[in-house]
Amino acid sequence: MDKDYQAYLEKLLEWGEKVKQKLKDSDLTEEEIKHATEQVEIWQENLSDMMASNQDEDMDRLEDVRMQAEQLVENFRKPQDASSVPYGKHKLPPLPYAYNALEPYISEQIMRLHHQKHHRAYVDGLNKAEKALYIDKKDPIKHWLREQAFHGSGHYLHTIFWYNMTPKSKKKPDGAILRQIEKDFGSWRAFKDMFTKAANSVEGDGWAVLLWTPRSGKLAVQSFEKHQLFQVPDTIPLLVLDVWEHAYYLQHYNDKAAYIDNWWNVVNWDNVNDRFKEASKVKWQLF
Ligand SMILES: [Fe+2]
Numbered sequence: 001m002d003k004d005y006q007a008y009l010e011k012l013l014e015w016g017e018k019v020k021q022k023l024k025d026s027d028l029t030e031e032e033i034k035h036a037t038e039q040v041e042i043w044q045e046n047l048s049d050m051m052a053s054n055q056d057e058d059m060d061r062l063e064d065v066r067m068q069a070e071q072l073v074e075n076f077r078k079p080q081d082a083s084s085v086p087y088g089k090h091k092l093p094p095l096p097y098a099y100n101a102l103e104p105y106i107s108e109q110i111m112r113l114h115h116q117k118h119h120r121a122y123v124d125g126l127n128k129a130e131k132a133l134y135i136d137k138k139d140p141i142k143h144w145l146r147e148q149a150f151h152g153s154g155h156y157l158h159t160i161f162w163y164n165m166t167p168k169s170k171k172k173p174d175g176a177i178l179r180q181i182e183k184d185f186g187s188w189r190a191f192k193d194m195f196t197k198a199a200n201s202v203e204g205d206g207w208a209v210l211l212w213t214p215r216s217g218k219l220a221v222q223s224f225e226k227h228q229l230f231q232v233p234d235t236i237p238l239l240v241l242d243v244w245e246h247a248y249y250l251q252h253y254n255d256k257a258a259y260i261d262n263w264w265n266v267v268n269w270d271n272v273n274d275r276f277k278e279a280s281k282v283k284w285q286l287f
Pocket of ligand 1: 244
């Protein structure tokens with residue numbers, strides 16, 4: 001490895017340490033500091049990987065860490081009103097792990113493209129639609145409403161998707177979500193088979209989704225077409241699987257079933273449980 005390159009990476013690691021120290025001294029809440037520090041540590045792990053690989057300059061990865069660092073700093077800035085995102089100001093959320101962390105199940109190349117290009121395009125598209133609708137009041141409204149539905153659903157679904165995955169998957173559900181799965185579907189196996197079938201049934205681009213339905217007090221399985229079609233209102237997605245071709249084609253070509261089988265190995269059941277806990281707080285009259 002080139003000495004200057006090595007020294008540069010070491011400097012970046014040091015910068016990460018300084019950021020962590022600044023976070024400790026900041027006026028963010030304890031929870032925000034914990035979350036932000038974890039993000040810096042994931043970024044540092046990525047850098048350490050690059051140093052350990054002993055490869056020459058890898059401009060793609062260097063560009064990744066630069067963008068991630070920018071995102072980190074951007075995300076640490078406390079918004080003026082932390083309870084909302086202003087119209088047209090959505091941001092690409094950082095991945096909660098490195099781009100290569102889900103290998104061999106999902107390749108680094110796919111994760112990088114999927115997050116940086118596809119998800120970013122949905123964030124940009126949603127911001128554009130919101131500006132047109134709420135700030136510039138552009139016509140025709142029908143067009144911008146469609147844009148909001150497509151890009152907004154794309155942004156929110158991808159955000160759930162990244163956090164629904166982890167390199168440290170327990171491989172099967174436990175806790176409250178397991179109990180609810182057994183109550184509603186009979187067994188974990190029966191649910192897994194149904195969800196897999198739903199994912200394979202999507203025609204063209206779409207998603208398989210596990211929903212919590214406060215109106216019935218039950219879980220449900222649903223497929224979405226594109227991002228915004230076949231949605232069931234008044235429900236909360238707990239677990240989502242992206243089955244657009246961009247999610248697997250570079251690794252599995254047209255073998256969607258192989259991608260789906262692999263994906264079960266990276267499901268973050270702790271995150272699904274967290275979402276279920278929050279979603280269960282919504283209490284509607286049952287009908
Ligand atoms: Fe996607």
